[in-house]
Amino acid sequence: xxxxxxxxxxxxxxxxxxxxxxxxxxxxxxxxxxxxxxxxxxxxxxxxxxxxxxxxxxxxxxxxxxxxxxxxxxxxxxxxxxx
Amino acid sequence: xxxxxxxxxxxxxxxxxxxxxxxxxxxxxxxxxxxxxxxxxxxxxxxxxxxxxxxxxxxxxxxxxxxxxxxxxxxxxxxxxxxxxxxxxxxxxxxxxxxxxxxxxxxxxxxxxxxxxxxxxxxxxxxxxxxxxxxxxxxxxxxxxxxxxxxxxxxxxxxxxxxxxxxxxxxxxxxxxxxxxxxxxxxxxxxxxxxxxxxxxxxxxxxxxxxxxxxxxxxxxxxxxxxxxxxxxxxxxxxxxxxxxxxxxxxxxxxxxxxxxxxxxxxxxxxxxxxxxxxxxxxxxxxxxxxxxxxxxxxxxxxxxxxxxxxxxxxxxxxxxxxxxxxxxxxxxxxxxxxxxxxxxxxxxxxxxxxxxxxxxxxxxxxxxxxxxxxxxxxxxxxxxxxxxxxxxxxxxxxxxxxxxxxxxxxxxxxxxxxxxxxxxxxxxxxxxxxxxxxxxxxxxxxxxxxxxxxxxxxxxxxxxxxxxxxxxxxxxxxxxxxxxxxxxxxxxxxxxxxxxxxxxxxxxxxxxxxxxxxxxxxxxxxxxxxxxxxxxxxxxxxxxxxxxxxxxxxxxxxxxxxxxxxxxxxxxxxxxxxxxxxxxxxxxxx
Numbered sequence: 001x002x003x004x005x006x007x008x009x010x011x012x013x014x015x016x017x018x019x020x021x022x023x024x025x026x027x028x029x030x031x032x033x034x035x036x037x038x039x040x041x042x043x044x045x046x047x048x049x050x051x052x053x054x055x056x057x058x059x060x061x062x063x064x065x066x067x068x069x070x071x072x073x074x075x076x077x078x079x080x081x082x083x
Numbered sequence: 084x085x086x087x088x089x090x091x092x093x094x095x096x097x098x099x100x101x102x103x104x105x106x107x108x109x110x111x112x113x114x115x116x117x118x119x120x121x122x123x124x125x126x127x128x129x130x131x132x133x134x135x136x137x138x139x140x141x142x143x144x145x146x147x148x149x150x151x152x153x154x155x156x157x158x159x160x161x162x163x164x165x166x167x168x169x170x171x172x173x174x175x176x177x178x179x180x181x182x183x184x185x186x187x188x189x190x191x192x193x194x195x196x197x198x199x200x201x202x203x204x205x206x207x208x209x210x211x212x213x214x215x216x217x218x219x220x221x222x223x224x225x226x227x228x229x230x231x232x233x234x235x236x237x238x239x240x241x242x243x244x245x246x247x248x249x250x251x252x253x254x255x256x257x258x259x260x261x262x263x264x265x266x267x268x269x270x271x272x273x274x275x276x277x278x279x280x281x282x283x284x285x286x287x288x289x290x291x292x293x294x295x296x297x298x299x300x301x302x303x304x305x306x307x308x309x310x311x312x313x314x315x316x317x318x319x320x321x322x323x324x325x326x327x328x329x330x331x332x333x334x335x336x337x338x339x340x341x342x343x344x345x346x347x348x349x350x351x352x353x354x355x356x357x358x359x360x361x362x363x364x365x366x367x368x369x370x371x372x373x374x375x376x377x378x379x380x381x382x383x384x385x386x387x388x389x390x391x392x393x394x395x396x397x398x399x400x401x402x403x404x405x406x407x408x409x410x411x412x413x414x415x416x417x418x419x420x421x422x423x424x425x426x427x428x429x430x431x432x433x434x435x436x437x438x439x440x441x442x443x444x445x446x447x448x449x450x451x452x453x454x455x456x457x458x459x460x461x462x463x464x465x466x467x468x469x470x471x472x473x474x475x476x477x478x479x480x481x482x483x484x485x486x487x488x489x490x491x492x493x494x495x496x497x498x499x500x501x502x503x504x505x506x507x508x509x510x511x512x513x514x515x516x517x518x519x520x521x522x523x524x525x526x527x528x529x530x531x532x533x534x535x536x537x538x539x540x541x542x543x544x545x546x547x548x549x550x551x552x553x554x555x556x557x558x559x560x561x562x563x564x565x566x567x568x569x570x571x572x573x574x575x576x577x578x579x580x581x582x583x584x585x586x587x588x589x590x591x592x593x594x595x596x597x598x599x600x601x602x603x604x605x606x607x608x609x610x611x612x613x614x615x616x617x618x619x620x621x622x623x624x625x626x627x628x629x630x631x632x633x634x635x636x637x638x639x640x641x642x643x644x645x646x647x648x649x650x651x652x653x654x655x656x657x658x659x660x661x662x663x664x665x666x667x668x669x670x671x672x673x674x
Contacts, residue, residue: 008337009330009364026359027337052321054540059343059354059645061544075341079321081539081578082332082363082389082407083532 004073005031005042011053011078014046028075033068040064042074052079085185087118088210090202092283093132093191097210102185108600110142112168113569113610114186115157116617119166120673122188125624129161129275130252130282132192138179138243138288139187141571145180145298146306148593149314150573152177152382154260154271159625162254162275162441162483163500163525166621169276170529170568172381172390173260173269174241178290180571181298182208193284199250201230202288218286220247222434222471223259223267230289231265242267243288246436247471249277253481255441256281259433262381262390268403269381272438273527274502275483301599309592313576316586317386320579322541327389327575328378332407333363335506335534336415342538342547343645344512345411346504348418348457349447350497353508353643357420361410366393369422374398387575393426402430405439408528411506412443417450417463424460431467437481442467444484444503452491495637500525500627509634509650510643512537512547516650517557521632521660523618529574531561535581542581548648554656561660566611570594609667616667620674632657 006028007015015029022030033042039055039062055062056075068074085102106117115137127133136158143151154176160167179187182204193200199219204210218226226244242261249256256277259267300306318324326334336358339345343353359365370377375394380387391404405413405425413428414420432439446466450457455466469477479490484503488496497504502525509516514533522530533556537547545552560577567574570590579586587604594602622631638650668674 006341008341009326009334012364026362026365052540054338054538056341059341060548061540061546077338077341078326079539079541080326080330080334080338081322081535081541081575082327082335083528083534083574 001035001068001070002030002032003068003071004028006073006075008075008077009080011048011076014048016046037068038064039066039068039074042068043076048076053077054079084183086183086208088184088187090187090189090210090212091191092189092193092200092285095212097212108142108598108610109569110144110185111139111153111155111569111571112157112170112565113614114139115155115168116166116614118186118188119157119159120617120621123159125621127159129159129164130278134159134279134282136189136276136279136283137186139185140176140180141569143593143597144176144571146300146597147297147310147384148572149310149317149384149386150576151571152384153568153571153573155568156258156271156276158276158279160274160276161278163502165500165525165625165627166523166618167274167276168524168568169257169271169273171260171269171271172262172573174263174382175243175260175288175290176571177382177384178239178241178292181292181296182206184208187288189283189285192282196284198284199286200284201286204288204290206291206293215286220250222246223436224434226287227261227265227267230287239293240289240291244436245277245280245286246434248435248437248481249281250286251473251478251481252278252281253478254278255437255445255481255483257436257438259436263383266400266403268433270438273440274524277436300597302596306593306596309589309596312585313589313593314386316579316583316589317576320583322578323387323575327387330363330367331389331391331404333366333405333410335407336362336410337364338538339507342511344508344538344547345415346497346506346508347415349416349451349495350504350508353511354645355415355420358415360420361414361422361425363407366404366410366422370394370404377404385573387573389575401426402433405429408506409439409443412440413446413463416443416447418457419460419463421460427460427464428467431464435467435470437470440505441483441503444497445480445487448484448488448493448496449480449491451495452493454491496635498526499634500631502526507534508643509638510648511646513550513650513652514545514547514553514556516634516638517553517652517657517660518561520634520657521557522561523615523622529564531557531564532574532577533557533560535560535577541578548646550652550656553652554660558660561615562608562611564611565614566607569610569614612663612667613671615661616664616671619661619664620668629654629658
């Protein structure tokens, strides 16, 4: 399956190497993954640091157990705040 | 002994009074509220002699309490027409507290409206009013340059200055407060308090606290232990310890955009396609490349260090690193996705002395009228420059989003109690909608920052798209924030306080050791309730009703993409947010 993967702030450096054309923005790109992967499995595969994080799928908060589907957008943030 | 400095602009007298015993436990927002509630008639003309500008450091101001140097500025607001406490960073709170000043009350009005006065306060607390008509019309940066020529060699000083917008009595005007390097780039921005200062003929306050030490404590050892405990929690929490110091407040741009709540082009979408150009990550990258400072505190004793300077290509100072709210209002809300354009607008607002949130929202409303295209950064700067010229357009713009919308026939005006909404759309983030609707301050995110549990997973989680739990979340945050604002603590300490029990304990321990009176959780929350009670009662006396505690009608009917939702928290839930006020008022003996 192909999904949009977006990693922000200190996590941006974990975006995998990609071919030209797959990069969507400074923080997001298209990635191909085996069908049926969960959010948690993608995070493990990327090697993200083991610390609290905020996860969105399609602009809504999602748990690590969420099973991703073709065309969905996964976005991961480290703990951030401000205002 | 803490004292009140009373400055009468009608007869130019200055008197010192002891802080009344009944307010011995008040500082910051609690003290500005108590004084405005007690001394300003609720029906006073905000720009008339009966209104009073009250300036107060928090109860922990002047101590080594981490992040304890916030300043409260209060008055009846010429923008909202209700009570206002505008909270600022910068160095003035510590300066005042160290010389024993609990509050400055500026009252009356000068006989000569063209006169410009500077209130100079020396290290011993001695204050004088000096006439400086030559400062009339100067921007905040030039004003500080002129004022501090004589002080720079004498040691520590800090300033509050009023720019041209405030001198013109325009309700979007704010008051600039100097940072530790003397730049007038921190703001008591919201609610038009610059116009109140202008109506008093007060161009600036200069505080010279050279040689004064931090304040004494009832129990020094206990205080220092609590400080250590509190600082450790601030450093331990990933938000205050890592995220904020690295990227600044604008680290929020991408996550609020991801959540679909980043108001774009006058609140017509919840996502901005140009967010990459104005995000905290991009701002850091540009600033580092140009050699700018990317991490400092807005006042001494700040452990979090979320401030930064935005610099020109040659590395010279341009403006403060635009905060999230400013980068959003002058950026996404106007469809502008370029950091240098945002910086130019931020600098102009800072020098004019005008609230960046109100101005960005105003420019977006003006753009919606068709007078200017969304995305036109140079055009937006030209419009802001009309303010300094004092043209009719400039005066309408500096009067805020509602005035501008009415003048140019725009019906979608995102305000509550006449004050523009900040950088979160209340439809997909319903908790912040409760705060916007009910806050005594008008639409204000800081009053009860429900973004914590709605989006950031701090202090638990509450689904932002649903109405359930939002009123209770906002209520508790509004009480806690009123408490922090009264102690003089930066509200960013709330992120660790909501997650780390020791951080909350340490606040009570610091206040207990400082004052000698026992402060536990109940006393701290009671303080917050008393603050909100003063504010609610003042607003009721000023004519506010439940109808004022609502969002504009279109937020209940027009769906916001991408989530395509409207605001759904019921009127009954909104009306229950301040259910504690009657009992609290009875206990305080006020009505």
